[in-house]
Amino acid sequence: MKEQALSKKTKLVSRAKVQAFGGFLTNMVLPNIGAFIAWGLLTALFIPTGWMPNESLSQLVGPTIIYLLPLLLAYSGGRMVGGQRGAVLGALGAIGLIIGADIPMFLGAMIIGPLGGYVMKKTDELLEDKIPVGFEMVVNNFTIGILGFALMIVSYLLIGPAIEAANRLVTVAIEALVATGFLPILSLVNEPAKVLFLNNVIDQGIYYPLGMQQTLEVGKSIYFMVASNPGPGLGLLLAYSFYGKKVAKRTAPGAIIIHFFGGIHELYFPYVLMKPITILSMILGGASGILTFQLFGVGLVAGPSPGSIFAYLALTPRGNFIGVIAGVLVATAVSFFVTSLILKADKSADEDDDESLTDSIKKSKMMKEEGKKIGANYSSKGFSGQFKKISFACDAGMGSSALGASAFKKQLKNIGIDDIEVKNYRIEDVPKDSDVVVVHKDLAERFKLMNDTSRIVSIESYLKDKELESLIDEIKDSL
Template identity: 35%
Template sequence: MVTYLLPLLIANTAGRMVYGERGGVVATIATVGVIVGTNIPMFLGAMIMGPIAAWIMKQVDKLWDGKIRPGFEMLVNNFSAGILGMILAIVGFFAFGPVMLGISAALGAAVDWLVSLNLLPLVSIIVEPAKVLFLNNAINHGASAPGAAIIQFFGGIHEIYFPYALSKPTTILALIAGGAAGVTTNMVLGGGLAFPAAPGSIIAVTAAAIGPGVANLLVVYLSVIIAATVTFLITGVILRASRKRDIAAEGDAFGAAIAQTEANKGKSSAAMDALRTSTATTAPEATPAPATTAVAAAPIETIVFACDAGMGSSAMGASVLRNKLKKAGIEGVTVTNAAIANLDGAADVVITQQQLTDRATAKSPDSLHVSVDNFMNSPKYDEVVEMVKEQRKDEE
C-alpha cells in the first residue's frame, strides 16, 4: 500500500485538482511508470508527476477542442488519454523515475552523513524555517488563537502558529533551537518513531513511538517536553528584549503575518480565517456595509460548502451553518461539504470563499451561490438561515 496505493491516490487527487476526472486518470497512469521505475515509495514523485501529467492532458485537449466531428468524441478522448498516459508512463519509467530515485538517494545519504557525525540536530536549521514558510503538508483545520496550542498539540496542525512566528521572525531561532533540542534528546537516549507521525499530533506521535516499547515512548515524550521548554524559554527572552519596541511599532504586524502565511501557502484556510477574525476583534475599524445574499426561487433543501479539497475549511463551515439551522429550529435541510470538482449541480445553495465562487458557479450553474470571506464566521450564514425561515413561512 505504501509503495503503490498511497502514491497513486496522491497522483489521482492532484490530477483531479488540475483537470478533473480526465486529469486524475492520466496522472495515475503516468505515476505508475514512476513507481515501477523506482520500486520505492514515490510520494514526492506522485506529487510532481501527477499535476504535470494532468496539465499536459489539459493542453493536449485544447488542440482539438471544438474541432471533433459529432460521434467521434469518445474515440478521440479515449485514445488521446490512453496514448498520452502511455507516453508519460514510459517517460516516468526511463527518465523521471531515476531522477527521483537519485534525489531520494542523495537525501538519504545526507541524513546518513549527519547521523554518522552526530549532527542530525542541525537539520532543524532547515526544517523549522521551511515549516513556517509553509513548505509542509497542511490540512485546512484550525480554531481561534486561544485554542491554537490545543489545535497544534492534539490536532497536529502546525499551521496555526506560523503567523505568530512570521510576525516576529527572530522567534524562528527559538523554533530551530527547540527542534534541535528534541532531536538531540532522541539521539542521546536512543529514542525515535517507528513511522512518520502525520499529522503531527501527540496522538500520532504516541502511536508511532509505542511500537519499539514503553521505554522508547517515555524518551519521545521527554524530547517533546524538552523541545517545548527550550522553545518557550528562548522565545520569552526574545519577546522580553524587544517588548517596548514592539508596543511602540505601528501597523497590524500580525495581520500582515497572516496574509504572508496565506501567500506562502497559496490559499486561505479555516485556521487563518479564525486567526484573522480573533485579531480583528481587538482593533476598532470601520464597519463595512453589509453584503446581501440573493434570494432562492426554489425551496432550499440541500446546502453544500465547497472548497478545493472538500474537507477541512468547508467541513468547518458546514458544521457552523448546521448548528445555526438547528438553533433556529429548522429541519429538513441537508448541509454537507464537497470539493468544487465534485459538484454535480444538485445543490440548492452552494457556499464558497469569494475567490472560488466563479469555479463553483461553472460546476453548478443552477444553484444559488453565496460567497463568504471565511468559513468560520460569516454574517452570510445568518442571511441564509433567514432566507430558509422566510421560505418556510410562505409554505405555511
C-alpha cells in the first residue's frame, strides 16, 4: 500500500513538472502572441496567394519570421530566468542560431533564451560580493559583453546545427504522418494531454514552431490546428447541455460561450474528468477534425491563441474558409454524437453526477495548481525578520544603484546578515514585493508614481547617507 502511494505521488510530481514546463513555454510565448498574429496577418494579406498580394509589403514577411519573432522569444525566455541582463544574453545567443541556420529558429530561440538567462543569473551570483566598490558598471557591462560574444559563437557553430538536425528529424517524422494520411492519430496523444493540462507543452513546444516553419514555405499550416480545434470541446459541452444531469446540464451552456467564443478550452476539462470515458469522444472528434482539414488541404497562417472560433477565422487564408469551418463542424458533430451515446447510457443517479462534477472541477484546479507550484520561482531565504528584499533604484539601474547595493550588502555582511536580498534595478523595473526601495531624493517622486506600495528610503548619496545608516540600525533591531 505504501509503495502504491509513493508511486502515485511520484507520478503526480512528474506530471506537475511537465505542466510547469508547459507553463514556462506559455509564459515565453504569450507576451509575443500579438507579434505572431501581426506576422500572420502580413502573410494572409500580402504574399502572392494572399487576399491583397503586394510584392513590396510581402518583403516584411521573411525578415519578421526569421529575425524578429525568434529574437522576441529568446528575449522573453532570457528575461524570465535571468532578468533584463538574462534577456540581453538570450537575444545575443539567438542571433548566432538565426544566422547559422537555414530554418526559422523558434525551437532554438526557446532553448537558447532561457539558457542565456540561466548563464547570466549564475554568473551574477558567482560575482556577487566580489566586485570592488565603484567597479560595478564596468564589471557588469564587460561580463555580459564577454558572455554574449562567447554564446553567439557557440550558438553559431554548435548549438544551431544540433537544433537544426533535431528539428529536421521531428519534421520528417510528422511529415511522414501527413504523407501517409495518419496525422489524425495524433489525437490519441493530443486529447488526453490537453485534459491533463499539458496542452501548452504540445502546442507551444511542438506544433506552433513547426507550423511557423511550414507557413514560411507554403503560406499556411495544418500544424496550428491539430490540437487547438475548438470543435471537440464544443460537441462535448453541447451533449452535456442536452443530456447531462442537473449541475452539469445547467453549467454546460455557459461553458460553451467561454470555450468556443473565448477560446478558453480548460472549461471543458472537468466534464471529461467527471466521466473519463468521454475522452473517446474527444479523440474521435479531434481525429475527424484533422482528417477533414487534410481532405480539404487547409491550414492557418499563425497559431490561434486563444483557441477561439474568432481566432480561427481571423487567421484563415483566402480559399480555406470552407475547409476550416467544415473541420470544426465535423469535430463538433462526432464529439457530440459519441458523448450523447455515453450520457444516455449512464444510469447513475443525478446526485452522483452533481458530486462527480464538483469533484472533477476541484481535481482539475488541483492538477493545474500542481504545475504552477513546481514552476514558481520561490525566493524565500529563511530570514525571519521584516526585511527580506531591499532594492536600490536609479535611472539606468547599473551605475549608482549598483554601487549603493554593493556597498549596502557588504555593510550587512559585516554585521553577520547575509540572507536579505539586496539588488539594484532600473527605476521602472523595481519588484513590487520589495520591502524597502532605496532611491535618490531627486527620483523619489518619480518612483512613487509607479509604486505606491513599497516603503521608500530617500537618500542623497548611495554610498554614505544617514538614512542608510538608520536602515542598517533598524534591520539590526528587527533581529
